[in-house]
Amino acid sequence: MLAKVLPLSLDGPAYRWLKFLGPFGSLDAFKIAIRREFQAVGYSVELRKELDERYQGPDEPLTSFIQAINCYYMRLEPTATDDTKVAKIISLMHPEYRFYVMNRTFRTMRELASAAHVIQEQIKHTRDYKLPRESDQSLEPSCAWVPARSLKATGIESHLTTPGQPTEADLKLKFPAVDPFRYFHNSGSNHASRDRSRDRSRDHSRNASGNPIRSSSRESNHRSPSPGPRGRPQPSRSPSPKRPVDMSTITCYKCNKTGHYKSQCPSLKGNGQ
Secondary structure (H helix, E strand, O other): OHHHHHHHHHOOHHHHHHHHHHOOOHHHHHHHHHHHHHHHOEEEEHHHHHHOOOOOOOOOOOOHHHHHHHHHHHHOOOOOHHHHHHHHHOOOHHHHHHHHHHOOOOHHHHHHHHHHHHHHHHHHHOOOOOOOHHHOOOOOHHHHHHOOOOHHHOOOOOOOOOOOOOOOEEEEEEOOOOOOOHHHHHHHHHHHHHHHHHHHHHOOOOOOOOOOOOOOHHHHOOOOOOOOOOOOOOOOOOOOOOOOHHHHOOOOOOOEEEEOHHHHHHHHHOOOO
């Protein structure tokens, strides 16, 4: 059948070449012979270089890539084993696809082609992933996803690793919902209360004249602030300075006169007491 069809399909130099070599036993033998005869000079060398650089395209299906590499070997090395072809395909595979074939063994090209369909489904599932709606876009905010953001902009370190810089809307989510002190961390009134307590402690550290009270080094070393009602240390208080006494308001109990105490009464000195 091949000897009858080929002479009718060839013309010119190809027909003369067929008459010169005679009939071929198989179609594969005919393909090899005609390519060797009519392909360009250095074709095999250049095609080998092209094969070494024939990486899988970013949008090329893995099944199509496997078939393309097999076609290269059909032209360059028809007797190449499946192990050689599989190793070449994996080395030229797109990194996203290569991740799914790591630490796996494929003995034949058909086995690799069969696994390619499963890999393509996994890749598609990964690419189709979408972020869920946040609480402000959900019908039920209590069941919505709450993204965790980086807190470097707020000066608070976080152990969460969600990528991306925080925005103004993200600053409301400074701490996770399980934090029992979330209100105190996020509330602006907390900062005001801390400022008021700091002002009160500063006022307690001043005396009546408005000057700051400084304790001696011996007192500061041996005295510790007494604990407050909740176990917090309270600032130490120094006694107020004595005020001068108005002697006109003092009455002696001995002579009933004003201006002196009983111990300083002149009548006691006169009596020898």
